[in-house]
Amino acid sequence: xxxxxxxxxxxxxxxxxxxxxxxxxxxxxxxxxxxxxxxxxxxxxxxxxxxxxxxxxxxxxxxxxxxxxxxxxxxxxxxxxxxxxxxxxxxxxxxxxxxxxxxxxxxxxxxxxxxxxxxxxxxxxxxxxxxxxxxxxxxxxxxxxxxxxxxxxxxxxxxxxxxxxxxxxxxxxxxxxxxxxxxxxxxxxxxxxxxxxxxxxx
Amino acid sequence: xxxxxxxxxxxxxxxxxxxxxxxxxxxxxxxxxxxxxxxxxxxxxxxxxxxxxxxxxxxxxxxxxxxxxxxxxxxxxxxxxxxxxxxxxxxxxxxxxxxxxxxxxxxxxxxxxxxxxxxxxxxxxxxxxxxxxxxxxxxxxxxxxxxxxxxxxxxxxxxxxxxxxxxxxxxxxxxxxxxxxxxxxxxxxx
Amino acid sequence: xxxxxxxxxxxxxxxxxxxxxxxxxxxxxxxxxxxxxxxxxxxxxxxxxxxxxxxxxxxxxxxxxxxxxxxxxxxxxxxxxxxxxxxxxxxxxxxxxxxxxxxxxxxxxxxxxxxxxxxxxxxxxxxxxxxxxxxxxxxxxxxxxxxxxxxxxxxxxxxxxxxxxxxxxxxxxxxxxxxxxxxxxxxxxx
Numbered sequence: 001x002x003x004x005x006x007x008x009x010x011x012x013x014x015x016x017x018x019x020x021x022x023x024x025x026x027x028x029x030x031x032x033x034x035x036x037x038x039x040x041x042x043x044x045x046x047x048x049x050x051x052x053x054x055x056x057x058x059x060x061x062x063x064x065x066x067x068x069x070x071x072x073x074x075x076x077x078x079x080x081x082x083x084x085x086x087x088x089x090x091x092x093x094x095x096x097x098x099x100x101x102x103x104x105x106x107x108x109x110x111x112x113x114x115x116x117x118x119x120x121x122x123x124x125x126x127x128x129x130x131x132x133x134x135x136x137x138x139x140x141x142x143x144x145x146x147x148x149x150x151x152x153x154x155x156x157x158x159x160x161x162x163x164x165x166x167x168x169x170x171x172x173x174x175x176x177x178x179x180x181x182x183x184x185x186x187x188x189x190x191x192x193x194x195x196x197x198x199x200x201x202x
Numbered sequence: 203x204x205x206x207x208x209x210x211x212x213x214x215x216x217x218x219x220x221x222x223x224x225x226x227x228x229x230x231x232x233x234x235x236x237x238x239x240x241x242x243x244x245x246x247x248x249x250x251x252x253x254x255x256x257x258x259x260x261x262x263x264x265x266x267x268x269x270x271x272x273x274x275x276x277x278x279x280x281x282x283x284x285x286x287x288x289x290x291x292x293x294x295x296x297x298x299x300x301x302x303x304x305x306x307x308x309x310x311x312x313x314x315x316x317x318x319x320x321x322x323x324x325x326x327x328x329x330x331x332x333x334x335x336x337x338x339x340x341x342x343x344x345x346x347x348x349x350x351x352x353x354x355x356x357x358x359x360x361x362x363x364x365x366x367x368x369x370x371x372x373x374x375x376x377x378x379x380x381x382x383x384x385x386x387x388x389x390x391x392x
Numbered sequence: 393x394x395x396x397x398x399x400x401x402x403x404x405x406x407x408x409x410x411x412x413x414x415x416x417x418x419x420x421x422x423x424x425x426x427x428x429x430x431x432x433x434x435x436x437x438x439x440x441x442x443x444x445x446x447x448x449x450x451x452x453x454x455x456x457x458x459x460x461x462x463x464x465x466x467x468x469x470x471x472x473x474x475x476x477x478x479x480x481x482x483x484x485x486x487x488x489x490x491x492x493x494x495x496x497x498x499x500x501x502x503x504x505x506x507x508x509x510x511x512x513x514x515x516x517x518x519x520x521x522x523x524x525x526x527x528x529x530x531x532x533x534x535x536x537x538x539x540x541x542x543x544x545x546x547x548x549x550x551x552x553x554x555x556x557x558x559x560x561x562x563x564x565x566x567x568x569x570x571x572x573x574x575x576x577x578x579x580x581x582x
Contacts, residue, residue: 025230067396069283073283077404176220177386180378
């Protein structure tokens with residue numbers, strides 16, 4: 001039980017894909033102009049991650065070693081297309097905003113990375129929890145980054161206007177440069193917190 | 203659309219890395235020195251151009267006529283993966299020197315989202331075959347340019363006195379932000 | 393080895409075509425509904441929207457065969473009718489080549505005067521802060537009152553957005569080209 005819990009929280013902090021391992025960064029930068037987009041992208045990726053981890057783990061004894069990578073890619077691409085179609089049908093506005101970055105979940109290194117490094121070697125339950133942890137770790141990272149950018153760039157959060165009418169916002173935060181700079185500063189903050197944790201532990 | 207404008211737009215104004223955020227992983231991973239950045243850039247550009255041509259043919263001669271748009275993501279990613287393998291084998295056989303220079307970068311290119319992104323964008327924008335190839339060339343060279351510039355900056359960063367929490371990736375991202383800000387100046391180019 | 397891979401690929405293709413069959417209907421309905429609400433925006437006072445389809449032959453263009461070859465099978469325009477059953481006007485979707493891809497606009501035309509009422513930008517991929525300013529009221533309102541007899545060309549009767557010539561021209565092209573066809577359709581060759 002304790003081990004399963006560890007699988008789950010691993011992705012949330014210690015091996016957070018965005019802030020600690022730094023993989024799958026394209027959508028992190030691209031869709032985080034508004035907090036709601038961050039959540040949408042994060043949850044879509046989480047869904048793909050959990051489903052593909054589960055299936056890869058289920059099939060780990062059936063798939064021959066040599067063709068495992070193409071097999072994983074087919075599994076992942078299937079779930080990505082399902083998400084793409086469902087979002088287009090039921091969440092058309094969000095689908096429009098995320099656009100290109102939904103099919104690009106296929107090449108998100110987190111998904112293939114977890115399939116190869118974890119799901120292909122572990123039981124289904126652990127793999128699902130690992131996928132869920134990684135996905136939610138990715139989601140909160142996206143949401144925090146998007147919330148900061150939305151607040152500074154448009155003066156609102158989750159679409160709620162906070163800044164007074166006519167107040168000057170830092171427009172560049174919604175533009176590409178703001179994405180890079182905000183992520184850099186957030187990463188530095190995470191490093192500071194981690195360093196402090198380490199010092200306290202020793 | 204004017205081919206030259208398309209090329210320039212992909213190269214500078216809508217730079218794949220700094221404006222569209224495609225290919226961030228290699229941008230951060232392989233930009234520690236100028237030489238390997240250049241190698242990665244050239245290898246990626248090459249695969250991009252070939253992939254753009256092949257995925258265009260697949261879209262217009264297989265997927266569209268058969269009415270299978272939902273297999274697009276799957277077909278494209280498999281083709282790109284196979285293509286990277288082929289290119290790797292081909293270079294390995296024909297030009298050992300080039301293989302030595304580019305070889306280690308090739309496997310990384312499969313998961314470079316710039317390639318799949320490019321293929322999907324070319325379909326969405328309904329580019330012709332020629333337009334797709336020019337678009338890929340501009341995008342690839344733009345990727346190379348961003349990578350080499352970043353590597354140049356990071357080589358200098360090694361001698362800079364940087365606060366501890368900012369060391370490594372954080373400062374690199376802030377530099378990328380400034381680079382992106384500089385590139386936004388190209389927006390008024392035409 | 394090959395068998396396992398083929399089975400996986402086949403199962404996945406089957407699942408996808410099932411999902412696609414289920415969702416494509418909803419996706420089309422969504423698109424139609426979204427377009428309908430946009431028509432209400434460009435034709436104020438509209439209560440219901442009717443779709444009018446015309447094949448190239450019915451259009452009365454000079455060369456219907458050429459249109460068909462370009463993939464323009466049918467032209468669709470939208471007729472806005474108010475609560476009393478009076479025709480408010482017609483709307484059409486126009487396309488122009490912008491900087492980052494195709495710019496799609498919806499244009500409302502007044503039934504009585506053949507003048508453009510409103511222009512709405514449906515989607516675009518222009519540079520944020522520059523090309524994206526084609527969405528602004530100040531730029532779009534320039535098109536109001538234009539008819540087929542106006543040039544509707546940038547630097548003549550349409551002021552460009554500074555730094556975004558291509559984007560501005562894309563909108564003007566889309567409006568001008570679509571307007572002729574549309575008026576021809578509802579005037580029925582008068």
